[in-house]
Amino acid sequence: MYLSGQNLLLKMSKQDVTIGVDIGGTNTKLGIVDRSGNCLSGLSIYTHAKEQYSLFLGNLFAAIEHVTAAAGGKDSLNIRAVGVGAPNANYFTGLIENAPNLGWGEKVPLAKSISEKIGLPVWCTNDANAAAIGELKFGVAKGLRNFVVITLGTGLGSGIVVNGSLVYGHDGFAGELGHVLVYEGGRLCGCGKRGCLETYVSATGIKRTVFALMADYNIKSELSGVSFDNLTAAMISTAANNGDKIALEAFETTGRILGMKLADTIAHLSPEAIVLFGGLAKAGDLIMEPTRKYMDEFSMEIFKGKTKLLFSNLEGDNTAILGSAALAWNELDNPGA
Amino acid sequence: MYLSGQNLLLKMSKQDVTIGVDIGGTNTKLGIVDRSGNCLSGLSIYTHAKEQYSLFLGNLFAAIEHVTAAAGGKDSLNIRAVGVGAPNANYFTGLIENAPNLGWGEKVPLAKSISEKIGLPVWCTNDANAAAIGELKFGVAKGLRNFVVITLGTGLGSGIVVNGSLVYGHDGFAGELGHVLVYEGGRLCGCGKRGCLETYVSATGIKRTVFALMADYNIKSELSGVSFDNLTAAMISTAANNGDKIALEAFETTGRILGMKLADTIAHLSPEAIVLFGGLAKAGDLIMEPTRKYMDEFSMEIFKGKTKLLFSNLEGDNTAILGSAALAWNELDNPGA
Numbered sequence: 001m002y003l004s005g006q007n008l009l010l011k012m013s014k015q016d017v018t019i020g021v022d023i024g025g026t027n028t029k030l031g032i033v034d035r036s037g038n039c040l041s042g043l044s045i046y047t048h049a050k051e052q053y054s055l056f057l058g059n060l061f062a063a064i065e066h067v068t069a070a071a072g073g074k075d076s077l078n079i080r081a082v083g084v085g086a087p088n089a090n091y092f093t094g095l096i097e098n099a100p101n102l103g104w105g106e107k108v109p110l111a112k113s114i115s116e117k118i119g120l121p122v123w124c125t126n127d128a129n130a131a132a133i134g135e136l137k138f139g140v141a142k143g144l145r146n147f148v149v150i151t152l153g154t155g156l157g158s159g160i161v162v163n164g165s166l167v168y169g170h171d172g173f174a175g176e177l178g179h180v181l182v183y184e185g186g187r188l189c190g191c192g193k194r195g196c197l198e199t200y201v202s203a204t205g206i207k208r209t210v211f212a213l214m215a216d217y218n219i220k221s222e223l224s225g226v227s228f229d230n231l232t233a234a235m236i237s238t239a240a241n242n243g244d245k246i247a248l249e250a251f252e253t254t255g256r257i258l259g260m261k262l263a264d265t266i267a268h269l270s271p272e273a274i275v276l277f278g279g280l281a282k283a284g285d286l287i288m289e290p291t292r293k294y295m296d297e298f299s300m301e302i303f304k305g306k307t308k309l310l311f312s313n314l315e316g317d318n319t320a321i322l323g324s325a326a327l328a329w330n331e332l333d334n335p336g337a
Numbered sequence: 338m339y340l341s342g343q344n345l346l347l348k349m350s351k352q353d354v355t356i357g358v359d360i361g362g363t364n365t366k367l368g369i370v371d372r373s374g375n376c377l378s379g380l381s382i383y384t385h386a387k388e389q390y391s392l393f394l395g396n397l398f399a400a401i402e403h404v405t406a407a408a409g410g411k412d413s414l415n416i417r418a419v420g421v422g423a424p425n426a427n428y429f430t431g432l433i434e435n436a437p438n439l440g441w442g443e444k445v446p447l448a449k450s451i452s453e454k455i456g457l458p459v460w461c462t463n464d465a466n467a468a469a470i471g472e473l474k475f476g477v478a479k480g481l482r483n484f485v486v487i488t489l490g491t492g493l494g495s496g497i498v499v500n501g502s503l504v505y506g507h508d509g510f511a512g513e514l515g516h517v518l519v520y521e522g523g524r525l526c527g528c529g530k531r532g533c534l535e536t537y538v539s540a541t542g543i544k545r546t547v548f549a550l551m552a553d554y555n556i557k558s559e560l561s562g563v564s565f566d567n568l569t570a571a572m573i574s575t576a577a578n579n580g581d582k583i584a585l586e587a588f589e590t591t592g593r594i595l596g597m598k599l600a601d602t603i604a605h606l607s608p609e610a611i612v613l614f615g616g617l618a619k620a621g622d623l624i625m626e627p628t629r630k631y632m633d634e635f636s637m638e639i640f641k642g643k644t645k646l647l648f649s650n651l652e653g654d655n656t657a658i659l660g661s662a663a664l665a666w667n668e669l670d671n672p673g674a
Contacts, residue, residue: 098639146507160605162499169607170483171643179637180601191637264517268497268605270506300516300528302435306508 014078017071018332019064019120020325022127023086025049025101028056030063031318032071032079033325037138039318041070053104057113064118081121082114083328085130085320090172094124100190123331127151127320129166129175131312132159133330134323135275136166139314147273148265149312150177150258152280152287155190156198156205162269165334177265178202182257201258203233203279209250210236221246237283251283255290262291263298266307277312284311351415354408355669356401356457357662359464360423362386362438365393367400368655369408369416370662374475376655378407390441394450401455418458419451420665422467422657427509431461437527460668464488464657466503466512468649469496470667471660472612473503476651484610485602486649487514487595489617489624492527493535493542499606502671514602515539519594538595540570540616546587547573558583574620588620592627599628600635603644614649621648 017040021030024047031042045063048055071077088099094111096102115122125133132149135141141149145164151157156178160167167174178198179191186195187208199205210223210231222239223231223246239247262274274295280287292309314322354377358367361384368379382400385392408414425436431448433439452459462470469486472478478486482501488494493515497504504511515535516528523532524545536542547560547568559576560568560583576584599611611632617624629646651659 144507146511162504163502165500167499167606170481170609171607173639174483174605174607176604176607176637176640180604181597181635184597193635193637260518260521264601265605267513267517268511268602269504270508270511270513272507298518298530300513300530302510303513 014076015072016078016080018080018325018328019067019082020321020323020328021060021082021084021086021114022130022320022324023047023084023089023102024127024320025087028060028063029318029321030060030067031321031325032067032077033322033329035329037322037326039321039325040072041067042318042321043067043070047102049101050103053108053113056104057117060114061117079120080332081123081328082118083130083324083326083331084110084114084122084124085127085324085327086110086124087126089124089126091123091125091129091166091168092172094122096124121328121331123327125166125168125172125327126157127323128157129159129168130320130323130327131157131277131314132161132175132275132323133166134314134319134326135277135312136161136164137326137329138322139312140275140310141273144272146269146271147275148177148269148271149275149277150262152202152276152278154202154204156202160269161271166330177261180261180264182261197257197261201254201261201280206233206236206250206254206280207231209253210246213246213249213253217246219245223247233280233283237286240283240286248286251286252290254280255287256294258287259291259294259296260298262295262307262309263303266295266299266303270303271307273308273310275310275312277315281311282315351413352409353415353417355417355662355665356404356419357658357660357665358397358419358421358423358451359467359657359661360384360421360426360439361464361657362424365397365400366655366658367397367404368658368662369404369414370659370666372666374659374663376658376662377409378404379655379658380404380407384439386438387440390445390450393441394454397451398454416457417669418460418665419455420467420661420663420668421447421451421459421461422464422661422664423447423461424463426461426463428460428462428466428503428505429509431459433461458665458668460664462503462505462509462664463494464660465494466496466505467657467660467664468494468614468651469498469512469612469660470503471651471656471663472614472649473498473501474663474666475659476649477612477647478610481609483606483608484612485514485606485608486612486614487599489539489613489615491539491541493539497606498608503667514598517598517601519598534594534598538591538598538617543570543573543587543591543617544568546590547583550583550586550590554583556582560584570617570620574623577620577623585623588623589627591617592624592629593631595624596628596631596633597635599632599644599646600640603632603636603640607640608644610645610647612647612649614652618648619652
């Protein structure tokens with residue numbers, strides 16, 4: 001293509017950006033992100049997970065137009081690629097495979113649908129992997145070559161980085177630490193197994209622990225007037241900060257189990273850091289202190305005190321967008337890594 | 338350097354080889370290995386682990402001279418590098434660090450000592466990592482990019498390969514699967530912790546299980562006349578093949594625990610294959626069948642039936658030499674990987 005002097009200047013002064021998209025069961029967030037991790041524009045739309053996939057796509061493409069305009073428009077942006085975080089999204093195939101909270105079919109051709117429409121490279125992975133790439137490019141794990149991100153939300157997700165690259169395994173599904181075994185025959189998990197880590201360590205897991213402790217102790221607690229449906233991790237934090245015995249023991253138990261299983265993760269990977277991210281991580285020292293203590297206690301001598309336990313510094317409205325955009329930046333900068 | 342026509346020809350027709358050295362608590366094996374994994378010569382010497390390190394080094398250098406001569410001599414060989422497998426050897430530092438069965442001090446400058454003497458690049462790692470590189474270069478894992486090798490000897494070692502590279506972690510100590518936790522407060526491990534995998538799954542572990550079962554059942558068994566000191570994994574295999582109830586249950590229990598913990602490894606890494614190697618693996622289906630069954634049973638639906646469970650095909654006198662030589666070849670071919 002021939003470019004006149006002026007057009008060449010325009011072309012060269014365009015800002016390099018990627019689009020980050022985070023698809024959740026209820027909302028989908030998207031935005032335009034520059035190479036330094038600044039979110040130039042952002043938007044949240046309904047996912048309509050139980051409607052047709054085509055409805056979602058139409059809304060997504062309209063939203064992409066919107067965030068592009070809000071970030072200065074196509075004339076000022078050089079949009080390089082799209083990164084998408086979505087439940088059960090497979091990096092290798094570009095498909096969303098059997099996502100229980102999305103009703104769009106067994107295999108949804110996510111990357112292909114987006115790429116065909118907007119003519120850009122598209123990479124996708126699950127939200128916890130996107131969070132790990134976000135930490136690698138823009139967060140507390142910047143520059144680290146071996147670390148693990150644990151997302152503590154409704155469930156427990158994880159993203160593993162080894163030798164500077166995300167671990168996808170042979171099939172794209174590596175990093176399912178929510179489903180390592182804590183106790184044989186333990187709590188029933190949404191995955192169909194029993195005793196999985198996320199049944200103990202997650203916003204839901206600590207709620208279950210509070211109810212188990214109330215069943216065990218039968219004592220008065222700030223939380224004993226709250227129903228199972230209404231209890232939240234934030235309420236348990238508040239009660240613990242008020243000195244409530246049940247709430248304090250729930251955090252101790254949760255951190256103990258997380259620390260115990262992270263010692264197994266350290267025995268596998270000896271990461272430089274483990275980063276805690278998401279709702280339950282907001283409880284701060286309540287979760288960090290027992291986790292760190294038991295992670296050390298259950299580790300071999302050669303590992304004790306070596307793996308840093310950190311909180312994400314990317315918490316905020318745009319975090320999920322940043323993680324997905326980081327996936328795109330990472331692929332552009334280190335193809336295949 | 339000027340080479341006359343004839344010398345140039347000699348130089349060019351020299352065969353590229355590496356030296357593989359495997360240091361054990363009792364014996365040290367070494368040999369000359371070509372690029373295809375053929376062991377051109379080999380030798381076993383006493384390690385003299387409780388004597389001076391300098392005695393070992395002197396013996397090692399003499400042995401290197403010997404295997405070089407036995408493989409055709411320096412005129413016909415182009416020795417490229419040395420790979421060493423040794424207990425607690427650290428890939429990053431080249432040191433043997435706090436090896437309990439070697440009495441040479443806390444930090445032994447293994448790679449430096451050898452490299453300074455013979456003027457070649459030297460890489461070292463622990464024996465299980467060397468076994469994994471051996472499988473990658475010459476064995477059943479040839480061409481695989483994601484797999485795990487489990488060595489079942491006196492203890493349980495492991496080497497992990499992700500994205501085609503060995504996982505060393507941030508400090509060189511990744512891959513200590515012998516010390517993941519099976520049962521809180523379980524069997525006392527040599528590492529000082531309780532409940533570690535190798536206290537159940539190893540030649541020693543299955544012996545302990547036989548004794549626990551005899552204590553539990555108090556029934557006649559082929560093995561009830563054998564002392565703890567005298568019982569071996571091979572005797573337990575023989576008894577199981579004869580239909581002995583205690584021996585059969587010991588294999589079932591051992592495979593169940595191994596399978597259960599490998600399901601955790603799969604949740605971390607989703608490897609294409611897990612390779613079993615070493616003495617206890619010689620029991621064949623006795624160990625393979627329960628391991629495979631429970632590995633699947635304890636895995637999430639998305640992982641079931643996908644990770645292959647294989648036996649090493651490198652079993653033999655030269656296996657440890659091949660693994661160490663493979664480390665050197667791998668570094669020459671893929672520096673830093």
